[in-house]
Amino acid sequence: MAKLHFRYAAMNAGKSTALLQVAHNYDSLGKRMMLVKPSVDLKGGDRIVSRLGVERPVDFLWADGEPLNVTKADYDVILVDEAQFLSPRQANDLLDVAVRVGVTVIAYGLRTDFRGDSFPGAARLLTVAHEIEEIRTLCACGSKATMNLRSINGVPVFAGDQVAIDDGSVQYESVCAACHQRFREEAGASWD
Template identity: 50%
Template sequence: MAKLYFRYSAMNAGKSTALLQVAHNYEEQGQQVRLFTAAIDRRYGLGKVTSRLGPQRQVDTFDTNTDFLADTPKVACVLVDEAQFLSTAQVQQLHQLAQVRGVPVICYGLRSDFRGEPFPGSAYLLALADDIEELKNICACGKKATMNVRVDAAGKRIREGEQVSIGGNERYRQVCARCFYS
């Protein structure tokens, strides 16, 4: 039976690396996969899943108009990076893709934003996913990082602003809950 999987973590835990590895594993066995990333994330170019370790791959993109049920032909697996940017309806479509059409769907993303608030896509993935796994990461203090903070160009924490502001290490840090509230 196919499942909807949600693999989440704070920033820099290797979500994109894990997604690329899963795609490689399927393809090495001669199976076709479909990969998606959020069109809003253009840090490395449109439609590129890029690991901070270096591997990169051109993939399809999703935006608010993407219908995963209509846009996904029969494949062995669907992989979604930056899944926090999925809409509620899209998470429901991916759940249906797994449950009704029998296609495993593995989503990778952040659980919460820099204010500690859930992203809508992540909230629905936590509600509907058949299998949920936290990918581990470490805070600068040595504890397990579970939160993200946004920083300015000088490295000073920003506590207010729009939920979505695309960036990498220059814009965000992963922290433990104690450091998040400090």
């Protein structure tokens, strides 16, 4: 039976690298796959880009409201990068592809944003996915990183648009909850 898998992590944990490795494995087995990313993800244009320098073109840049036309005859697996940027409707569509169409879906993404809030797509995937797997990474302090810290020109920020793609002035790092809270307090930011 096909399943919907959601593999999540903090920033810089290697999610895109893991997806590209899975794609390589399916390729080596001669399996048919579709690589997808939300059209709102502007990083890399029409490519899945790993910070390690590995990249691959996507087959489908998926806009919210656009159908995901998939049949069992066409694909063995669908791999989705940056799944946090999906809408809840798109997450439901992925579940439908796994359950109704019978094609395995493996989605990779962040669980939370820099403020510690859920991304709507990730929240829905955490709710409906058959299997959920955390990809672990470390904070600079050595603890398990579970949060994302956004800095603009080197200064941690806790307010602003949920989505801000790296452009040189915006940086992200994975941090543990304790370090995230410490940076939050130093910035005078509250959870409100």
